[in-house]
Amino acid sequence: MDTGAVIFDMDGVLVDSEPLHEQAFRETLAELGYAGGAGLNIRDYVGRSDHELWQDFVRLHRPSISLEELLARKRTRVLRLLEQRRPWFPGAVRLVRALCGRVPLGLASGSERPVIEAVLEGTALRTCFQAVVSGAEVPRGKPAPDIFLRTAALLHVPPQACWVIEDSLPGIAAARAAGMRVVAVPHTHPADDLRDADHVMEDFDGIARLLGAAGAI
Structure with a gap:
């Protein structure tokens, strides 16, 4: 298949980290005295940046600590959980x-840069990606x-020549809005909810076949 580049999401694709993010958010909220989600449905923020959840929290509750401190407290917890559990998806790795070496590879994650770097270090995949972008680095x-x-x-590749590997509904919508083709993995949502993707694949072997890397994993 004609593939100009492949762009991977990270949370829920390379690493089973969506539950860790939710745990870190809830622990941080509880530490601040807001057990139970503080009026926010944390699942609604899957695939979106940490900034958005904390901005909404600040708007609702006007806490005494800054947005930057909220981000830092949650980030510390996520980094600790990643180090403890190392929940990489072996098939994704x-x-x-x-x-790697067949097509240009990019990583596009809503996570903050320190979390991205922790995953890249833990998976030893840093040198495979020619471009790595955090959600905090775009408008x-x-x-x-x-x-x-x-x-x-x-990556110096036109959007229409890119494939995106995603797990979340906002991620699928973003890739389609960019004019890219999307392969979804049902790690975070049921396959039936991922119908806006071009393909839904239950395993990474299927994605490898689709992208012309059959037999290489």
Whole structure:
């Protein structure tokens, strides 16, 4: 298949971290005296940046600590959980390594840069990605297309020649808004909820076949 570049989401694709993010958010909220989610449905923020959740929290509750401190407290917890559990998806790691050197690879994640770097270090995949973009580094987070368009520009590949590997509904919407083709993995949502993707694949072997890397993982 004609593939100009492949752009991976991170949370829920390379690493089973969505539950860790939710745990870190809830622990941080509880520490501040807001057990039970503080009036926010944390699941609604899957695939979106941490800034958006904390901005909404600040708007609702006007806490005495800054947005930056909220981000830092949650980030510390996520980094600790990643180090303890190392919840990489083995098939995803094999797929990245199989594609490495065959096509340009990008990583486009709503997570903050320190969390991205912790995953890249833990998986030993840093050298496979020619472009890595955090949601904090673009004007608008998913479902806006900014992060994918920025990654494609850094890869010097037109958006329409890119494939995106995603797990979340905002991520699928962002990739489609960028004019890219999308493969979804049902790690975070049931397959039936991912119908806006071009393909839904239950395993990474199927994605490898789709992208022309069959037998390499």
